[in-house]
Amino acid sequence: MKWKLFLLLIPLCLSGLEQKGSLQWKELNQRCKLVLKKRGSIIIIDSRNGYIKGIINESVAIKKSAAPGSVFKIVTGIAALRKDKRNRFVKVYCDDRYYIIGKGIRNYRIHFNRLEAEVGQYYRCSKYGGHKRIGFLSALKRSCNYYFFNLGDKIGYEAFYNQVLRLGFGQKVFSTLKEEIAGEIKKEKLRTRQLLSYIGDGYGIQTTPLQMAHLVYFLANNGEKQIITLKRNGKKHISRRIVSESNYGPIIKIIKRGLIKKVSTSTDRIYQKQFISSFAGKTGTSGAMNSLKTSGWFIGYGPIENPKVAFVVFLSEGTGRKALALAEKIFMGKNISKTYK
Numbered sequence: 001m002k003w004k005l006f007l008l009l010i011p012l013c014l015s016g017l018e019q020k021g022s023l024q025w026k027e028l029n030q031r032c033k034l035v036l037k038k039r040g041s042i043i044i045i046d047s048r049n050g051y052i053k054g055i056i057n058e059s060v061a062i063k064k065s066a067a068p069g070s071v072f073k074i075v076t077g078i079a080a081l082r083k084d085k086r087n088r089f090v091k092v093y094c095d096d097r098y099y100i101i102g103k104g105i106r107n108y109r110i111h112f113n114r115l116e117a118e119v120g121q122y123y124r125c126s127k128y129g130g131h132k133r134i135g136f137l138s139a140l141k142r143s144c145n146y147y148f149f150n151l152g153d154k155i156g157y158e159a160f161y162n163q164v165l166r167l168g169f170g171q172k173v174f175s176t177l178k179e180e181i182a183g184e185i186k187k188e189k190l191r192t193r194q195l196l197s198y199i200g201d202g203y204g205i206q207t208t209p210l211q212m213a214h215l216v217y218f219l220a221n222n223g224e225k226q227i228i229t230l231k232r233n234g235k236k237h238i239s240r241r242i243v244s245e246s247n248y249g250p251i252i253k254i255i256k257r258g259l260i261k262k263v264s265t266s267t268d269r270i271y272q273k274q275f276i277s278s279f280a281g282k283t284g285t286s287g288a289m290n291s292l293k294t295s296g297w298f299i300g301y302g303p304i305e306n307p308k309v310a311f312v313v314f315l316s317e318g319t320g321r322k323a324l325a326l327a328e329k330i331f332m333g334k335n336i337s338k339t340y341k
């Protein structure tokens with residue numbers, strides 16, 4: 001009797017949870033609940049069929065919106081590549097300061113709530129001192145603000161704004177879900193605001209975690225699958241498509257090369273419960289309305305080569321880095337029950 005049990009356990013231990021046909025969604029949900037209590041939301045989608053397999057704090061996921069921050073550089077990138085694929089070869093020299101109108105004597109930092117710029121005012125990059133010479137993929141990976149201000153300026157606000165609408169932002173994901181909000185996409189007239197839009201900030205762009213989940217599902221499938229499904233109270237809600245065109249594949253493949261990658265190489269016993277061995281994604285930190293606090297985002301999918309799950313970690317108060325750390329805890333199997341007691 002004993003040896004039979006032993007034989008049963010061996011494959012379980014060796015394979016981890018990912019190797020078996022499907023992810024253990026129930027346990028994954030449990031882990032999400034452990035890492036995130038209230039202020040935020042996590043959405044996990046089976047990236048092979050679009051079914052939403054778990055939402056932590058549903059009311060936040062569908063009824064709260066925030067500026068997406070640098071996660072939106074993905075959208076600015078898509079807009080630039082849609083306009084001209086050669087934009088992926090654009091290189092800039094990021095010296096930290098992106099001048100809004102022109103260089104001058106009055107160099108001081110503009111805060112997000114200042115409405116119009118004067119000569120010599122600038123926005124800062126995310127990295128103190130700047131990234132120096134930098135190209136498209138690297139700028140996406142290292143989240144260079146300077147690069148995306150420049151890229152937005154290159155394609156123009158109109159092209160950017162139209163692409164944002166074309167990706168369905170400002171619309172509900174499920175037309176049948178009464179409580180869901182649509183977020184907000186405001187057409188900005190001021191140059192200062194337009195620049196901030198390119199890096200997902202400045203309050204003109206408000207997205208829900210659900211909208212971000214829809215986007216990352218689209219990315220995970222190279223633009224080939226666009227419909228997600230939510231089962232709720234015995235009712236099935238089926239999403240709209242993301243875009244009406246179907247030729248996004250090549251562009252998305254380029255964008256994906258610029259995402260952050262996390263690969264678990266550890267053979268440590270503590271990692272044996274990992275759900276996916278790798279994931280890729282993008283962090284975002286955005287200013288919260290009427291507050292000094294920020295919101296944190298991480299959207300991602302994994303395993304990188306053949307995704308089984310697409311997910312969003314949203315923290316109402318937090319940073320992108322923190323959201324990424326939670327994603328690692330959830331998916332890469334560190335023993336979280338002990339750390340969160």
Ligand SMILES: [Zn+2]
Nearest residue numbers: 094125131144
């Ligand atoms: Zn930079």
